[in-house]
Amino acid sequence: MSKLKAIIVGASGYTGAELALILNRHPQFELSGLYVSSNSADANKPISNLYPQLRSLVDLPLQPLPADNAEIGNLAQQFDTVFLATAHEVSHDYAPIFLNAGCQVFDLSGAYRVNNAEFYTQYYGFQHQHPQLLQSAVYGLAEWNHEQIKQTDLVAVAGCYPTVSQLSLKPLLENDLIDRSQLPVINAVSGVSGAGRKANLTSSFCEVSLNAYGVFNHRHQPEIANHLGCDVIFTPHLGNFKRGILATITAKLKAGVSAEQVQAAFEQAYHGRPLVRLCGRHFPAIKQVEFTPFCDIAFAVKDQHIIIVGAEDNLLKGASAQAVQCANIRYNFPETAGLF
Numbered sequence: 001m002s003k004l005k006a007i008i009v010g011a012s013g014y015t016g017a018e019l020a021l022i023l024n025r026h027p028q029f030e031l032s033g034l035y036v037s038s039n040s041a042d043a044n045k046p047i048s049n050l051y052p053q054l055r056s057l058v059d060l061p062l063q064p065l066p067a068d069n070a071e072i073g074n075l076a077q078q079f080d081t082v083f084l085a086t087a088h089e090v091s092h093d094y095a096p097i098f099l100n101a102g103c104q105v106f107d108l109s110g111a112y113r114v115n116n117a118e119f120y121t122q123y124y125g126f127q128h129q130h131p132q133l134l135q136s137a138v139y140g141l142a143e144w145n146h147e148q149i150k151q152t153d154l155v156a157v158a159g160c161y162p163t164v165s166q167l168s169l170k171p172l173l174e175n176d177l178i179d180r181s182q183l184p185v186i187n188a189v190s191g192v193s194g195a196g197r198k199a200n201l202t203s204s205f206c207e208v209s210l211n212a213y214g215v216f217n218h219r220h221q222p223e224i225a226n227h228l229g230c231d232v233i234f235t236p237h238l239g240n241f242k243r244g245i246l247a248t249i250t251a252k253l254k255a256g257v258s259a260e261q262v263q264a265a266f267e268q269a270y271h272g273r274p275l276v277r278l279c280g281r282h283f284p285a286i287k288q289v290e291f292t293p294f295c296d297i298a299f300a301v302k303d304q305h306i307i308i309v310g311a312e313d314n315l316l317k318g319a320s321a322q323a324v325q326c327a328n329i330r331y332n333f334p335e336t337a338g339l340f
């Protein structure tokens with residue numbers, strides 16, 4: 001079978017560069033173009049000028065996309081698969097153009113994750129113009145939405161915090177083990193790459209130590225609650241490290257639920273799912289998941305309380321690796337192709 005022609009839009013950013021590395025070694029994709037905005041300061045530079053670690057691995061230039069949408073549509077007809085590693089508003093505008101040109105689209109942004117146009121006005125600050133696409137997009141939480149992902153041309157890859165949070169809580173909720181009268185509480189710490197590559201004072205080296213942010217108003221709270229089917233309290237934190245997310249989640253179990261039942265729920269959920277590693281009582285650390293496509297999970301039960309700890313690399317399982325995992329599922333390739 002000939003390889004699928006894949007391109008990355010937003011290739012100069014952090015998740016774009018990770019995608020370039022993965023797709024370049026992927027056995028079923030031909031990495032056919034790296035694109036940036038029409039007026040990008042990085043246009044026409046080799047990607048390895050920005051990311052020297054890619055030298056001799058990915059020898060492609062960053063090409064400016066046309067400024068005109070019709071021209072983007074014409075260009076798109078040459079390709080099969082598009083990974084949008086762009087800001088939410090940009091993905092919102094580009095996804096329909098690539099879909100109309102016949103591409104399958106894997107969007108890393110939040111633009112198509114929640115089927116509720118009002119949510120975008122409230123949490124993203126823009127009015128969603130494509131309610132039909134919102135309805136047909138499939139949420140790319142790979143372990144849980146296999147069958148839907150196989151049948152869609154638009155995957156809205158799950159957010160970084162929502163991925164680790166939902167992978168940690170879903171087995172319990174699906175098996176009705178949680179006492180919902182007490183909301184699960186998610187405290188998660190992210191490395192600074194979560195904020196993207198552009199310069200920003202709050203994420204600059206001398207400013208970052210460890211702080212909570214987005215308290216009671218981060219856009220990932222409703223994303224998590226919407227797809228879990230359970231309200232949660234979610235507090236993100238910014239830590240002074242480059243990559244990785246550690247989420248510590250506290251919940252109340254229903255009376256009589258045992259640690260063995262919880263273990264069985266996790267094992268059943270992730271049996272045959274190679275990118276979730278259950279770690280027993282060995283609580284995961286970021287160092288064991290950084291630069292890997294895994295989400296690692298461990299838990300402990302005491303009386304009716306459960307503490308679950310999940311860890312992932314925000315740029316990989318929380319973004320680019322999960323996007324390619326979704327593409328592998330969509331095209332019926334081995335689920336981990338290109339990811340190791």
Ligand SMILES: NC(=O)C1=CN([C@@H]2O[C@H](COP(=O)(O)OP(=O)(O)OC[C@H]3O[C@@H](n4cnc5c(N)ncnc54)[C@H](OP(=O)(O)O)[C@@H]3O)[C@@H](O)[C@H]2O)C=CC1
Nearest residue numbers: 010012013014015036037040085086108109194196197319
């Ligand atoms: N960082 C993370 O941990 C995660 C990020 N995401 C999501 O993935 C997306 C990308 O994030 P991230 O890689 O961190 O972002 P970055 O800010 O690092 O990169 C975004 C890239 O998009 C390019 N870009 C901007 N405007 C356009 C345009 N109109 N057309 C083409 N390219 C454009 C920029 O380059 P230039 O301006 O030079 O064109 C830039 O390199 C975001 O939606 C983010 O929310 C999801 C999960 C985790």
Ligand SMILES: CC(=O)N[C@@H](CCC(=O)OP(=O)(O)O)C(=O)O
Nearest residue numbers: 108109110159160190191194195
């Ligand atoms: C540390 C940091 O700033 N993290 C980002 C989340 C990462 C991201 O890009 O969000 P999505 O997963 O929704 O795309 C934030 O809190 O906005």
